[in-house]
Amino acid sequence: MTAEEYFKTPESNLHIELVDGEIITYGSQSGIHHDIKMGMYLYVSDYIKNQKHEYSVFTMPSDVPFDEYNVAQPDIYIANEKIPKDTHHVTSVPLFIAEICDPYKNDSENYLKKLYMYSESGVREYWIVDPKFERVMVYRFFEDDSAPRIFTFTQSVPIGIWNDELTICINDLLA
Secondary structure (H helix, E strand, O other), X not given: OOHHHHHHOOOOOOEEEEEOOEEEEEOOOOHXXXXXXXXXXXXXXXXXXXXXXXXXXXXXXXXXXXXXXXXXXXXXXEEOOOOXXXXXXXXXXXXXXXXXXXXXXXXXXXXXXXXXXXXXXOOOEEEEEEOOOOEEXXXXXXXXXXXXXXXXXXXXXXXXXXXXXXXXXXXXXXX
């Protein structure tokens, strides 16, 4: 399936993505997945408003087309432009993407596929938040060292696209 065909499918509130030309459907979110996603969204959104940055932050379901065969719905993503609220998908590549693993599903393979897609598409920073192991793997594609930085849920994790000005402690979001 192509991205063009994907966008012709009926609208849905399901978490559906096109990865390497194949439709991937995810089930409903667990409570911890939802809590982390919404906590991150509100925290980053408040930062953007307070700093008066020209960025937009989104949560899924919101489509991000990367190429002819890949359309993702990241859990959290930041675009470097103000996006109209009636828009269903962005046209530019997000600067930052965070994906939250569900501790009750075995979907880690999808996050690794996305790692390659995101790095090749121009995403500057990618987080994989893993509640099962209480860790955050941070990939900063804009730095020379491409090895992931690994943080625990008790540590403050800096967002590199803003020169580490904003940090997020996952445990604080869950408190």
